[in-house]
Amino acid sequence: MSAFHLETGGLADGRQILYFNTTPGAGRASFADKRDLGDRVSAGEIRYDVLRDEWVAVSAGRSSRPLLPVACPLCPSGGDDLTEVPAPDYEVAVFENRFPSFGGFSEPGPLPPAAVAGMETAVPASGRCEVVVFSDDHDASLADLGPERVALIVRAQAQRTAALSARGDIAQVFPFENRGVEIGVTLHHPHGQIYGYPYVTPQTRRHLDANRRHRAATGRDLFDDILESERRGPRVIAENDHWTAFTPYAARWPFEVHVYPNARFADLTELPEEYIDAFAPLYLEVLKRCDNAYPGEQMPYMAGWHQAPVAEDRELGRLRLELVSIRRGAGKVKFLASSESVMGGWVHDLGPETAADMLKGAL
């Protein structure tokens, strides 16, 4: 169950495509991309926001990206239908995003400067944006794919984390899935993405700072203490020998599930095989509970792996998955307006225990 077979190929504009196969010798990378794509699109720059102390990518090229295109670019190619995936079938495929927010340059760039002087500082938006296609079945959903496929996807995410971490221009790797038109998903074919950021993201910096303070004050790891506290509490959604899924005490989103491995790992590259195998059925259970919370309504969600940075403060980070949803009632979504979006002042409308009880009862 643990092995995968990697084939690496290229697309017409020079982007890389990788096939993650459960069987050897599939030969998928041998199919050529017959499209005329013109020059490849590179990301723009990242600018330093002096007031918020964070980097912002400026990527004008992305505004031309397709909005629900007629033909699905993630389906396999076949006959005259030439897509982003040249092979006629596949299990899991990963390729560089054609309209990247980060990267796409011919050479990996440098990380942004650690200290910024002056009001206007910009460097090229180095890094990498990848698309991870979960299945060649356009109409599938991750929740339907079964544990073997989920495990293969996690192994692909782990391989990509290792590869992107080795490039030298990436500070943090974030594998994630956006699902649902309610959060702006433009392609319904089941897929996720991976962002290799050239900086440590603002949210992750906050988590690392909190752990630094907690360790100094208590001598204990903050994530250990959170997990221990939540495992004793009323908001555990699902668990097995290797993983615990819970709605956190101070949840911000109407539905929010954090999935922690029961031991501490920095990122997916450190995750043992048996943890990956144990993650798959547990995560499928979480997804099914989410989809059953409001009968007849798939839950829109954002789910991603929080990983330790590649280098800076790596020892303070901890691997876990967080899934959040804007669904706040039957047919209702929570909009993030001024308080949340502008000030960071969040209001939980349901109450974390109520939301957790709904998920616990939804199977």
Place this chain on the structure above:
Amino acid sequence: MSAFHLETGGLADGRQILYFNTTPGAGRASFADKRDLGDRVSAGEIRYDVLRDEWVAVSAGRSSRPLLPVACPLCPSGGDDLTEVPAPDYEVAVFENRFPSFGGFSEPGPLPPAAVAGMETAVPASGRCEVVVFSDDHDASLADLGPERVALIVRAQAQRTAALSARGDIAQVFPFENRGVEIGVTLHHPHGQIYGYPYVTPQTRRHLDANRRHRAATGRDLFDDILESERRGPRVIAENDHWTAFTPYAARWPFEVHVYPNARFADLTELPEEYIDAFAPLYLEVLKRCDNAYPGEQMPYMAGWHQAPVAEDRELGRLRLELVSIRRGAGKVKFLASSESVMGGWVHDLGPETAADMLKGAL
């Protein structure tokens, strides 16, 4: 032009209502609220998020609030139509939100503790949430109301900032307007809100920290340096002797306009009368430019006054207004998905200079 006449009354469930009038003796507060509203609704608690180092309000009562109700509760009362505003007409009315995220308790509560120990800490969500109705004309928009009304609204926001700052349970006052169904506005009658938070919001803390570091490193104020830099740059949208409106160098939202007074004030309570009078026509110009950016499409926006905290780090703060929009093209909005919402990794799709040029050309 500078005077206003304040009348204070009450609603059926004990909430306060205030009328800001340009003429004395209007007698609006003498109209009684004839509805049977039952007990008043109080906010819940705020919980401390140990991982993000921020407070989250848990307010289960809000989930029953109306979603585009049939009768507008912000229109004046008349005949059998009993609304949140008992008077038969008004200029600007302010009342406590019936479904508050903060406050509504019989007594103002304490501020949250400065230091938190343990994984689960909660205190009552003290503070106050107010609704500011800009006009008794249901179909008006702030941009249509004219400079005298805009000045009266700012004077009302200043009076409320002073009153809420004096309560003792409020750390920061945030007057804001959400406009547009695209960002979830449920009442189309022109109105804004005021949140009196029991904590200094996460975003404001970041701004204060940035200014603290900047002052230590340079001896200068960060906001002064930003304003000076932007006034020399290519992204000024509108200006007069007292105010400068610009799209910032590292804008995060597709359209983003920051409106700074040309001198430093902590909050609206310090703003001189001539600044208020000069703000009104300039802000109306900004709003008209926004509405003209995509012909035939009102721009959805969030606009709010960033003010210094009531006490903590007050000397590091600075009054200015920020207006941001998710409009990213004709008929297109930007969704904040995993990178922005979860990691704080923002991507600007248009480019700040392009967006600024569109606003500069839109009148």
